[in-house]
Amino acid sequence: MIGYVIRRLLLAIPTLLAMLTMVFILVRLVPGDAAVAMLGDRASAQTLQNLRAQLGLDQPIPVQYVRFVTDMLSGDFGRSMTSGRTVLEEVALVLPYTLELALAAMLIGTLLGIPLGVVAAVRRNRWPDYVSRILSLVGLSFPGFVSGILMLLAFAVWLQWLPVMSRASTDPLSHLRSLALPALNLGLIMTAYIARVTRSSMLDVMGEDYIRTARAKGVKPSKLIMRHALGNALIPIVTVVGLYFGTLIGNSVLTEIVFTRPGLGKLILGALQSRDYTLLQGLMVVFATFVILVNTATDLIYALVDPRVSYAQ
Amino acid sequence: MTDFAISQSMPARQSSPVLRALRRNRFAWIGIGLLALIVLVAIFAPVFAPYDPLKQNILHRLSPPSADFWFGTDSYGRDVLSRLLYGARISLSIGFLSVLIAMVVGSALGILAGYIGGVFDQIVMGIVDVMLSFPTLLLGLMVAAMLGASFENLIIAIAITETAPFARVARAPTIAMKRRDFVEAGRSLGYTPLHIMRVHILPNILSDIVVVASLWMASAIRTEASLAFIGLGALPPTATWGGMIREGFDNILSAWWLVVFPSLAILLTVLALNILGDALRDAIDPKTRSQG
């Protein structure tokens, strides 16, 4: 088991390196170079030259690459061109908001999605199944900002139940109220996703031989579904939910923009608008590192749930 | 297991079981019908559109839906319905072309990696894993931001985000096929690897790829709309659905029609593709095929 954990953690290292390489290549894809992109076509040759020197763009590519990778690996993700703060500082400022949103969404998604998927699988091809399938298809079809806008219109503008803008607040109740809509928006999309995965995973498991064995033993239906079937179905669900994390981050960026909520989304938008490429590059690395870590954690959880994994290798 | 599924020689040729299952699935027809409608609208936008989508009319700024302007007008007085119809062209073509590129490149990589295996497989799949570790939207956002927003660059940006999933999707069944006896038989019969991949593997995994293509086209349209909403869409004044929402968002409190109609357009298109993909998947999976 410990061997497996170490092995899995070591496996994340080449992935991280490859990711850094890809970010490096992506940034060099910019037409002209980053300096031109940041300052615009009309900047003077001298300003461009200064910026290039500042960014290290005047060095040969291999030197740039080695510097980039060592910087990133030592935790130096660069400095925002506009605010002057380091990327990590910028991220640290807004990360709590995004994390809060993502976790709330995960919670809603899991609590609603798994029961919905189980019911759909158990009542397969009857009305609960149809309702749950249609709902999750609709839920999956919403881009995060579209559902956000429609919710905003419905609950905040027309019904006026909840605030339009969500702001940080010290009052826990108003804090929750401002979290409610964005979290619900992300959470419902996630519910749709988890319900679908749960349904198909449950259907796969329900067809397995060991479920028939349990029925032949006379196991009660409730125990059959919750222990024997769901216990096994959870394994793929965990994996898929882990993989969904990237999409969740993407959707939360859109949600934060719609609800004018502070967070990584606003940070990215700001960097885009001010053409702050060092910040963008740093953010990309931070995001991807995050996703890689979550995927690694998912695999480790997987090993905990499934007794077969740690022995397989 | 029950052992009654025996196939004694059946009566002559039958239509493929996939097609039959699809034909029985009423749900699939909703998706196909809706999609056909949207495609027709996009093709014949100039015929259906009541006004020029770019023509500004200061006199009719922000008019709510009426008999003259069914879906209202925007802050420049442009007809929302006409802009929606033209916007369908952008959304569908970016979605279709990006998925086509991703599908061809990704599937080829996946089949090669799965069939050749070994170190080549490890390298390709390593790259694919890294690509997958970038959230789709963020990767698209970065690429679009780096390359500069334009129709072609959007297609490239979205295609890049979706190549990795196709490689994944093509690789798994290729490996399964490789273990199937008819591929082993092909090797023992002395066929070339290219022939085996082209004739014996590709046709058998094509259905898996097509299902994923329809689902990823839905995703591509979502991504395109999201990028446009962030401001990385095809350049204004071209009408795109995401861009229309972006422009309308400023006036959301006073002119709801500016965001609601393009939102519904995106939702219906994505939904139609998702329904179709879902129905195709059910039709292909023998486990679900028997049930209508």
Add this chain to the structure above:
Amino acid sequence: MNLISESPMHYSGQKTGFTAPAREPVLSVRNLNTSFRTGDGWKNVVRNISFDIAARETVAIVGESGSGKSVTSLSIMRLLAAESSRIEGQVMLNGRDLLSLREEEMRRVRGNDISMIFQEPMTSLNPIFSVGKQIAEALTVHTDITEAAVKAEAIRLLEKVRIPNAASRFDEYPHQFSGGMRQRVMIAMALASRPKVLIADEPTTALDVTIQGQILDLIKTLQDEEGMAVLFITHDMGVVAEVADRTIVMYRGDAVEAGKTEDIFHRGQHPYTRALLSAVPKLGSMGGRDLPLRFPTVDMTTGQQVALAEVYDTVARTKRPILEVKDLTTRFHIRSGAFGRKTGAVHAVENVSFELFEGETLSIVGESGCGKSTAGRSVTRLITPTGGKVTVDGQDVMKLSQSALRAMRRSIQMIFQDPYASLNPRMSIGAAIMEPFLQHRLGTKSEARDKAAMLLEKVGLSADMMARFPHEFSGGQRQRIAIARALMLDPKVIVADEAVSALDVSIKAQVCNLLLDLQQSLNLAFLFISHDMAVVERVSHRVAVMYLGEIVEIGPRAAVFDNPQHEYTRKLMAAVPVPDPARRRVKRNMVVDELKSPVRPVGYQPAVRQYREVSPGHLYRVD
């Protein structure tokens, strides 16, 4: 023999009627009918099945795939999906009709009064619960029992099914058990509540023959100890003869004949029963003959045996062997640990040497994991061997370039086990048969078509089937198509890897006869890889027995079967069920063991082996 559907005729080998056991029945089935919902309405798959079983009695239902035997057992347990199946008739258990019970009442019957074990031990246990927990669950489902008592009882059950070190294995998970051991766990679970009836649905089909022998012994012993009634579902006539007091023969949903097992075997009336019995390979039925022998066939309408065509000697012993294998070795590395270090190797094939002459059939027999399939694939270089030399028709196979290798494949061809997997489902069979000819550019398309048509006729199909697709054919027909495709390149050697193992007995006999016919007319050499001793005895000229990657005995078939020298060969032959009811209830008293694994640590040096020659060409390994 053409098994076309006909109006079912019931034959009874017993004068008193086939439903009556000697004592009061525990389980009594009357007019059981089961239908499945299909695209075009209800399809009746089990029709009017009636039988009784008394305590301590074993009734076997025997039949080929599609006969409805497994559906019958699942119908009794009411384990079929309720929405898509309909069960009618009566299933009386101690005076209660199970079919009229509510689902909740039926649940209390399952695992309590009637228990069941299944075919696939590898998938029938829940992978995420320990073995002990799963047995404990079987104990607690139907009875109130204290926590401490549960564990003690579960361990007692594990001991009862002869699992070594039962107490220490209580907390282990199913994936840590071998197939045979898992089937023992299944049996322990089934016995937990001391059921009155045990239904065993093909319990040994997925197991190796030596393990099968142990499990059959175990079921017999436990039946003696517990006094339960056993309903045994199987396709294997040898198993039937060993376990069953009475037998029901099913064919396409009907019970065509039922009676005492001896009567069925010696005085079977129904043509299908006779056809089935005549097709069953019987170990030791060659009677001193040196050459292979065709399987007898029975006319399905009259039930009369058809005379066997003579088999001539085709072996060209004076020529250079068409296939020479010298010291063939194939190993697969195992990596594990944090850094994926090599921690060992599967020594799948170790120093295997043999020769195969033109017109000869050499069989390689052994149990799963013995390396026989790897050996076959290594010879054709589908797997690259670690070492050794293979010469086909004078060419050194190991030294060929990729393109030369493809050309060499014209000389040596393979036929695979699974007829459903060996044809591309999207290619018409005509195209599939013509493809090798065209890929090797041996001629024009019309030449390919003519040759394919000729070969289809040769393998007993018709040339006008070329436009059809694989799903339109039965398993046996597909195997014929695969053979025709292999013949398209005029090979000299055919490696048949378990080529008849997945087929029903009657079809198996036909395909074996076809292979013999082809050898007679084309002088083919076969490397026949099989686990089935009885089939091997019938079709081969020479036999090699493999165990843990090595050949332990090789020689002329008659010599090896009549005078086995190596201990493992003897054990293998003793384990084969004999289709003779007179030997029923004779236990083998085999030691409980598991198949050994050919996994070795890094740096393992295989022992240098000595072989002793008993008679000309008959060698065995000296251990």
